[in-house]
Amino acid sequence: MHSPFFFLHIPKTAGTTxxxxxxxxxxxxxxxxxxxxxxxxxxxxxxxxxxxxxxLVQGHIFVHNFNEFFSGAFGKYAFTFLRDPVARVVSEYNFLRTWPENHLYRYLNEEKVTLIDYVSSQRPELIYRGKNLMARSLCGAVEDGRSMLERAKDNLQRLYLFGITERFDESLLLLKRMMSLENILYEKHNVRKKRSAITDEELEVIREYNSQDIELYKFASSLFDQRINDLGDDFKKELAVFKNMNERYQRIASLLMKQNADDNKDFIYGK
Incomplete structure (x- = not known):
């Protein structure tokens, strides 16, 4: 059977880009x-x-049984991205609280749910929110006597490829090779303006409720380092060229967007 690429999109890990x-x-x-x-x-x-x-299959997909998944049509070319757990949780909270179309928007705002509430709450609406989402996304629902973290680490290694959001360009070059992508120049999408730093208390709570994601991310980062190092100097040269090209592309795209916005204002105000 034909095997499509399968993007297991964990929320707020640069999937929209x-x-x-x-x-x-x-x-x-x-x-x-x-x-x-x-x-x-x-x-x-x-x-x-x-x-x-x-x-290509892409989306927020919960894999119930990873053993069946990897032996089926969708598991052959499966990949995902991981992100620093603290940054991911904060980004998810801010996004859901400010995007009117999501199903938690009214609840988060009407109940005045704080970041600490969002992470620590056991209410039905929030019980799975802000708590080890990456590990839960990669462990499946089938218990086999191992911890969630152990299963997540194992399944991460069984994926055809995984990327790290904080090392997006390197990850994208790996995807280019995997998927035979020709043009991977990009603008960042769904990126929110930087907000004020979180408090020490908020940081402590996020770390407490995401301890397995933190361990998974450390493990993934170390494994990613090994894989990049194994590619040698040619990959480093390719990365340097790509970064230079994409910086130029993003500058041009930003100028064009500004020009279009100015043109629209001129049209609206009859200039």
């Missing part, structure tokens, strides 16, 4: 996006004929 890159690579009708209950249901019932049509 990646999805824009993928949209330029794959025809729209060959991408299966899985971000809603209906889309998850479709993926569970997908036929072999439909799998053959798909080149």
């Amino acid at each position: 990646l999805n824009h890159i993928f949209a330029a690579k794959f025809p729209e009708d060959t991408i299966c996006s899985v971000y809603t209950k209906e889309e998850n249901e479709f993926l569970r019932k997908i036929s072999a004929e439909e799998v053959d049509r798909i080149q």
Whole structure:
């Protein structure tokens, strides 16, 4: 059976930027996006004929049984991204609190849920929020006597590839090789303006409730270092060239966006 690429998109790990890159690579009708209950249901019932049509599956997908996943059509070219757990939790909280279209927007604002509440709460609405999401996303639901962290580490190593958000350019070059991507120049998407630093108390609570994600991230970062070092000097040269090109691209894109905004203002105000 044909095996499409499979992007296990953990929220707030630069997935939106990646999805824009993928949209330029794959025809729209060959991408299966899985971000809603209906889309998850479709993926569970997908036929072999439909799998053959798909080149990429992407989305917030919970894998129930990773052993079955890796032995099936979707597990062969599966990949994900991990992010510093503290930064990921803070970003998720700020995003959900300020994006009106998400289902927690009203609840977080009407109940005046603080960052500490968001992370530590055992209320049904928040019980799985801000607590070891990366480890839970990679451990599956099938218990085998090992800890969640052990299973997450094992499954991370079984993925075809994983990236690190804080080392996005290196990760993107690995994806380029894996997926035969031609143009990977990018603008950052879904990036919020920097907010004030979190307090020591908030930091302590986030670390307490995300201890397994912190250990997983340390493990992943060390493994990522090894894999990059194994690629040698040629990869370092390729990375330096790409960084230079993409910095130029982002400057030009920023200027064009500013010009378009100015032109729109002139049109609106009749200038």
